[in-house]
Amino acid sequence: MPPRTPTLIQLVGLGVTLGAVGVFSWFTLGQLSGLKRLGSDIVDRNRRDSLQLIRIQSNLTELGLAMRDMAEGTEPYPLTGYKPEFDRIKGDLEDALRIEARLMPATRTSAQQKLLEDAFGRFWGETSELWELAAEGKDKEAKALIRTRLEAERATMTTVIARLLVQNNEAEAAAVEEIQGIHSKVERNLYVLLAAVLAAIAITGVLVIWHDRRMFEQVSQLSEHRKDLAGKIITVQEDVFRTLARELHDEFGQVLTALGMMLMRIEKKLPEGTDGRADLKEVREIANHTLERVRGMSQMLHPPVLDDYGLEKSIEWYLRQFEKQTGLKVRYEKIGIGPWIGDSVAIHAYRILQESLNNVVRHARVNEAWVRVRYAPDRFEMEVEDHGPGLPETLPAPGLGLIGMRERAEMLKGSIEFTRPPEGGTKVSLSVPLVKTGDPA
Amino acid sequence: MRRRDFLMGVPGLLHGQAGGGLGFRLMDVTKQAGIEFVHNSGAFGKKYLPETLGPGCAFFDYDGDGWQDILLVNSMDWPGQKRKRSTPALYRNNRNGTFTDVTKQAGLDIEMYGLGVAVGDYNNDGHPDVFISCLGQSRLFQNTGRGTFIDVTAKSGLSGHDGFSTSAMWVDYDRDGLLDLFVTNYVRWTREGDIFCSFDGKIKSYCTPEAYRGATCWLFRNKGDGTFEDVTAKAGLLDTTSKSLGVALLDYGNDGWPDLFVANDTQPNKLYRNQKDGTFSEVAVRAGLAFSEDGRARAGMGVDVADLENSGLSSIIVTNFDNEMMGLYRGTKSGAFVDHAPKAGIGQATRRSLGFGCFFFDADLDGQLDLLIVNGHIDESISRARHDVTYAQPPHLFLNEGSGRFRDVAKLAGQEFSTPKVARGAAYGDFDNDGDLDVLITTNNGPAYLYRNDVTDGNRSVRVRLTGTKSNRDAIGAVVKFEAGELSGMRTVKSGSSYLSQSELPVTIGLGRREAVDKLVVMWPSGRTEEYRGLKAGRRYEVVEGKGITS
Numbered sequence: 001m002p003p004r005t006p007t008l009i010q011l012v013g014l015g016v017t018l019g020a021v022g023v024f025s026w027f028t029l030g031q032l033s034g035l036k037r038l039g040s041d042i043v044d045r046n047r048r049d050s051l052q053l054i055r056i057q058s059n060l061t062e063l064g065l066a067m068r069d070m071a072e073g074t075e076p077y078p079l080t081g082y083k084p085e086f087d088r089i090k091g092d093l094e095d096a097l098r099i100e101a102r103l104m105p106a107t108r109t110s111a112q113q114k115l116l117e118d119a120f121g122r123f124w125g126e127t128s129e130l131w132e133l134a135a136e137g138k139d140k141e142a143k144a145l146i147r148t149r150l151e152a153e154r155a156t157m158t159t160v161i162a163r164l165l166v167q168n169n170e171a172e173a174a175a176v177e178e179i180q181g182i183h184s185k186v187e188r189n190l191y192v193l194l195a196a197v198l199a200a201i202a203i204t205g206v207l208v209i210w211h212d213r214r215m216f217e218q219v220s221q222l223s224e225h226r227k228d229l230a231g232k233i234i235t236v237q238e239d240v241f242r243t244l245a246r247e248l249h250d251e252f253g254q255v256l257t258a259l260g261m262m263l264m265r266i267e268k269k270l271p272e273g274t275d276g277r278a279d280l281k282e283v284r285e286i287a288n289h290t291l292e293r294v295r296g297m298s299q300m301l302h303p304p305v306l307d308d309y310g311l312e313k314s315i316e317w318y319l320r321q322f323e324k325q326t327g328l329k330v331r332y333e334k335i336g337i338g339p340w341i342g343d344s345v346a347i348h349a350y351r352i353l354q355e356s357l358n359n360v361v362r363h364a365r366v367n368e369a370w371v372r373v374r375y376a377p378d379r380f381e382m383e384v385e386d387h388g389p390g391l392p393e394t395l396p397a398p399g400l401g402l403i404g405m406r407e408r409a410e411m412l413k414g415s416i417e418f419t420r421p422p423e424g425g426t427k428v429s430l431s432v433p434l435v436k437t438g439d440p441a
Numbered sequence: 442m443r444r445r446d447f448l449m450g451v452p453g454l455l456h457g458q459a460g461g462g463l464g465f466r467l468m469d470v471t472k473q474a475g476i477e478f479v480h481n482s483g484a485f486g487k488k489y490l491p492e493t494l495g496p497g498c499a500f501f502d503y504d505g506d507g508w509q510d511i512l513l514v515n516s517m518d519w520p521g522q523k524r525k526r527s528t529p530a531l532y533r534n535n536r537n538g539t540f541t542d543v544t545k546q547a548g549l550d551i552e553m554y555g556l557g558v559a560v561g562d563y564n565n566d567g568h569p570d571v572f573i574s575c576l577g578q579s580r581l582f583q584n585t586g587r588g589t590f591i592d593v594t595a596k597s598g599l600s601g602h603d604g605f606s607t608s609a610m611w612v613d614y615d616r617d618g619l620l621d622l623f624v625t626n627y628v629r630w631t632r633e634g635d636i637f638c639s640f641d642g643k644i645k646s647y648c649t650p651e652a653y654r655g656a657t658c659w660l661f662r663n664k665g666d667g668t669f670e671d672v673t674a675k676a677g678l679l680d681t682t683s684k685s686l687g688v689a690l691l692d693y694g695n696d697g698w699p700d701l702f703v704a705n706d707t708q709p710n711k712l713y714r715n716q717k718d719g720t721f722s723e724v725a726v727r728a729g730l731a732f733s734e735d736g737r738a739r740a741g742m743g744v745d746v747a748d749l750e751n752s753g754l755s756s757i758i759v760t761n762f763d764n765e766m767m768g769l770y771r772g773t774k775s776g777a778f779v780d781h782a783p784k785a786g787i788g789q790a791t792r793r794s795l796g797f798g799c800f801f802f803d804a805d806l807d808g809q810l811d812l813l814i815v816n817g818h819i820d821e822s823i824s825r826a827r828h829d830v831t832y833a834q835p836p837h838l839f840l841n842e843g844s845g846r847f848r849d850v851a852k853l854a855g856q857e858f859s860t861p862k863v864a865r866g867a868a869y870g871d872f873d874n875d876g877d878l879d880v881l882i883t884t885n886n887g888p889a890y891l892y893r894n895d896v897t898d899g900n901r902s903v904r905v906r907l908t909g910t911k912s913n914r915d916a917i918g919a920v921v922k923f924e925a926g927e928l929s930g931m932r933t934v935k936s937g938s939s940y941l942s943q944s945e946l947p948v949t950i951g952l953g954r955r956e957a958v959d960k961l962v963v964m965w966p967s968g969r970t971e972e973y974r975g976l977k978a979g980r981r982y983e984v985v986e987g988k989g990i991t992s
Binding site for chain 1: 673
């Protein structure tokens, strides 16, 4: 089953987070605007209304004081003298009542409003009666009117106003409570949002990490497989080459040698100068030539010098062979004395050298190359350098040669680098650790 | 520092040597003038409300010698707490910078719980009479013309009016040529009904008037036969909610009929507009004078009115409590007043002052009216409750800088002048007849102060004393308009104003360095208008209605 991509999960997580933030913001804004509306509509309005009610109450108190003064007769003035004061208070009261009616809260019932208006209406009606009595000099009746009905009406109005004030206060308290409720709701929502966002982030994060790990494991597993496979392929290839080389050398070599000897013996039995002898000689030369070819092929497949003399000698032998075959001048430098580097390391180093030099011949179109080897007790290093055009910036498709070199270097737990020397061209640098006892594995 | 302040500061710096560059100084001459008066509030620890309010003072020429004399009102010990005898004090001007205490000779050595004073020749006999407002029954003293006064309270029909009377004002409200009397009352207070007030809940302090019920002002109509009639109710002035401390005369509608402005403490101020039929209608709310600009009733104390810009529109100063700022209400053509104090540079400067006496006067004789405000808290323990407010407070002397702006120069006018005081009353008058206006200040339960004004930069004035014939003899309510070169202005002859006090009646016209008043127009209360020309600087003129300049 192909591994699921984490992108989807990440997108879902992001979506959930953004969605939560969006929903919460919308909700909070809604709540806040509700708060604002409550604040301005109910609380502020209520307060302004209350101020007017207090103004009315203060006027009623003033009226009460004036009425008391009138009833008690403390001032040496006729009762009509109070009319301007009454008129002034009435003017202010009516102004206050007008404003109050505009501000009155929705909780006010029409019955209450009517009660208020009726009380004021009755009061002013009786006040006119009062001024009539006072004008006629009927002070006793006027004072009685004040003490009884006027004062009663005033008391009623005071009570009504007081009740309205209480109502306003209650409405305000309710509004404040509602505001507090909204506050705590918003707060709670904030916590919920925080928790949701955190959870979304955590889940997304965990999922992504888990997927990354799985992917990484799969990749490294694949890489291991591939490495194993490549190693096996190379090993098998080398085994085949070696077997083939031995077969060629041992079987075909023996057969061809024997064939040559037998042909020579037969040839010697034939008189000189005869056609048969000449033909036989020709056959024998073909056999010898074939033997040479078989030997050469055997050596190419797996030079026996590797098994017999180790890497150091094999390199030197190969370089001589290479120069001879290609005419390319190889400048060889060697640092240190090579320890015995046996077959399993040697064959791969040898193949890398072979491949590198073959690449020089194939692509570099130069007549000079440098090979430097350095032997350290625990490390073998080799550089193959040419000053040709170098590797193209981007290889059309990584050549099998380069991949093979890498695989081999990896099999040796070493490293291989392809660089461009300052003079241009290509430098292949191989570095391979050596196990002290000699042969690494 | 703003550019204008900077520019205006430069001449001040250049003239820095003389009187702070003001061109005048206010010198404390109390002692050398022989004024030894000390107010006795009667305070003995119970902190009765009336103790904090007094006293008032007056400049007036009681003996008609052309030199301003001084009357200082006194309160007294409470019954049962008798420690000493205290009476008002009358100081006769010796015409040499000193005064003689003539209280006894004048027959004014009478104990009373006096608070304010108003001076007016109510019987038109040429001798100014004295009304002293009191806690209890106020007193009217008739000037006999022989250097003595007789108490005519009962005879004049003013008795039977027990009150808590504060400022008083003579005014011919019905324009019959007879001065009528307007008396403000504070609250309904009695010793028995005294209320415990406290800043800290432990120690008693003086109450604000909120604790007590208001009291109506009184208007007494002069019947012309030496008696008065209480027309408070008839005139539509009965108002038992007011808690009044100050009263001033103004002509709100420019109709020649005197209107009344009453400053109320913690209650809306009142503006009584003369209906020309013996009644008044109250229009303060409409006129924008009842409240502060933010709609609160402030603690109105003293008040004065003047046409500051020669525009025919009055400006009104009202002194208020600390943290309220003084109100400088400036008239507009629409008839509504606007509190101009913050813009005029007075608001912020007076924020911490509890103002009482106040008046517009031309301190430096430059032809522009300046403003004096005296201050002092009501309770000596105030600094314990409020750290930014003190009991004794320095006065403000706002110099008119033109274009509606004022600058407090009290400190520059003299160190003695600007010392903190618990001031109450304030009046101006030219006691040394040198043409500039001297200042009299009273303090609560303390001495009175006389400050001689020394104009040092050569500014001069024309002084005019008006005598009515058809109008009331004191010509109270007369308007004097003058022109001197490009300078023009308007002054009113008035009683009342300030706080519990009365300034001199002659009109002083500051001319700066100008030589003369080119044109002087007198609009008499009777309705008659007279015009005079070429009044020379440095001189004093007597103008008699219908007769012209007599000396």
